[in-house]
Amino acid sequence: MKRLEWVAIFSYLLVGFATVIFGALLPELLRFYGQNYSDGGKLVFLQFAGFLIGVLITPSLSQRLGYWKTILFAFIILFFVHSLFFLRPLWYLVLMFAAFNGFGFGVTQTAVGTMLLESKEDQKAVIMSRLEVSFGIGALLMPILSSVLIVKGAWSASFMIVGFFALIMTIIWSHESFRKVDTLVPTPKNKDGFPTVNSYDKRAIFRLMFFMCFLFLYVGIETSIINFLPSILIKQIEISSYVAGLSVTLFWVAMVIGRIFAGVLAEKIKYYRFLFFSNLGALIFIANISVVKNTLIIFLLVFLVGLFLSGIFSITLVFADKVFPGTTKRTTSNLIASGGIGGAVLPLLMGWSMDRLESEYSIWVLIGFTSVMFLILTAMGLLKFKDNKANETVNHQKQL
Numbered sequence: 001m002k003r004l005e006w007v008a009i010f011s012y013l014l015v016g017f018a019t020v021i022f023g024a025l026l027p028e029l030l031r032f033y034g035q036n037y038s039d040g041g042k043l044v045f046l047q048f049a050g051f052l053i054g055v056l057i058t059p060s061l062s063q064r065l066g067y068w069k070t071i072l073f074a075f076i077i078l079f080f081v082h083s084l085f086f087l088r089p090l091w092y093l094v095l096m097f098a099a100f101n102g103f104g105f106g107v108t109q110t111a112v113g114t115m116l117l118e119s120k121e122d123q124k125a126v127i128m129s130r131l132e133v134s135f136g137i138g139a140l141l142m143p144i145l146s147s148v149l150i151v152k153g154a155w156s157a158s159f160m161i162v163g164f165f166a167l168i169m170t171i172i173w174s175h176e177s178f179r180k181v182d183t184l185v186p187t188p189k190n191k192d193g194f195p196t197v198n199s200y201d202k203r204a205i206f207r208l209m210f211f212m213c214f215l216f217l218y219v220g221i222e223t224s225i226i227n228f229l230p231s232i233l234i235k236q237i238e239i240s241s242y243v244a245g246l247s248v249t250l251f252w253v254a255m256v257i258g259r260i261f262a263g264v265l266a267e268k269i270k271y272y273r274f275l276f277f278s279n280l281g282a283l284i285f286i287a288n289i290s291v292v293k294n295t296l297i298i299f300l301l302v303f304l305v306g307l308f309l310s311g312i313f314s315i316t317l318v319f320a321d322k323v324f325p326g327t328t329k330r331t332t333s334n335l336i337a338s339g340g341i342g343g344a345v346l347p348l349l350m351g352w353s354m355d356r357l358e359s360e361y362s363i364w365v366l367i368g369f370t371s372v373m374f375l376i377l378t379a380m381g382l383l384k385f386k387d388n389k390a391n392e393t394v395n396h397q398k399q400l
Contacts, residue, residue, distance in 0.1 A: 016138020220346025
């Protein structure tokens with residue numbers, strides 16, 4: 001594996017750390033600052049707002065500054081804000097810099113992913129799956145590390161871990177060999193040899209909306225499972241909070257395992273077919289969770305749901321890159337942004353349903369989201385969103 005790919009993988013590990021750290025430390029933060037969960041909601045919202053801004057402006061930043069400066073800038077921000085968090089500043093500063101944290105990992109995730117999609121000619125699904133594996137490991141490890149530090153009474157040291165990792169990545173990325181990374185990214189050209197305009201026609205915008213809605217639902221479903229699955233299981237099969245919490249850990253383990261193989265499998269069976277069967281499998285197993293009462297079987301179903309959902313995000317990005325050749329920066333940014341919005345909006349709807357419905361029936365909200373996602377994917381198939389045609393377009397551009 002090339003050195004650049006390794007650095008990208010460790011960059012996504014840092015993104016995983018930074019994404020979940022507030023969730024892992026939220027009870028301790030609120031206790032230390034004397035705040036309530038409404039204030040915790042503000043913290044999460046501001047981080048999401050920063051993430052969304054970072055994702056949306058990354059194409060402009062990378063266009064003006066290049067990928068090298070853009071990614072280096074994001075690492076410096078992450079180092080700065082987590083160093084500040086470690087010092088336990090005033091609450092209003094925590095809220096302010098939560099937005100900068102979201103901005104930092106939003107830019108990192110989008111810039112690194114887009115850079116590799118643009119610079120690699122083949123096996124894009126494999127490298128994107130590796131990035132998602134790294135992200136999943138970071139999201140899985142940070143709560144564990146934070147729990148250990150909480151027990152030792154040193155919860156703020158969790159921020160030091162992220163800050164130190166960001167410093168290491170800043171030093172690595174500053175190395176002379178990475179300054180030339182922008183030369184690896186080809187500029188798409190038309191038949192006359194001029195750079196193509198990075199824009200969509202009306203037909204492309206129509207197709208892009210399907211991808212955006214699809215990832216809006218996917219990230220919302222994943223976030224809802226992470227946040228509400230334990231509560232659903234506590235009501236449905238009357239297990240303890242500790243055992244119910246293990247369901248999320250099992251879900252993340254399945255996500256990591258699935259992402260290891262997702263890229264290779266998607267390259268073999270084609271991207272659309274991979275997404276179709278992944279979505280169908282997730283729908284079937286989520287639906288089964290609603291009717292099963294046995295703890296072991298439910299935990300097996302949770303694992304299978306994680307396994308089938310694991311590759312959807314990364315393979316959708318690669319699939320979209322094939323359908324919209326020459327627009328990688330904008331397409332990747334738009335799709336990650338739509339997923340981020342789904343990750344904020346759908347859990348709100350899920351929480352609303354938890355308040356107004358019996359928790360064991362709230363699983364049907366997830367089933368509904370997953371069913372709509374499957375309908376969107378089916379429509380994409382009927383409208384001929386095929387891999388082969390896109391591949392031919394890309395190959396034609398390479399010959400020009």
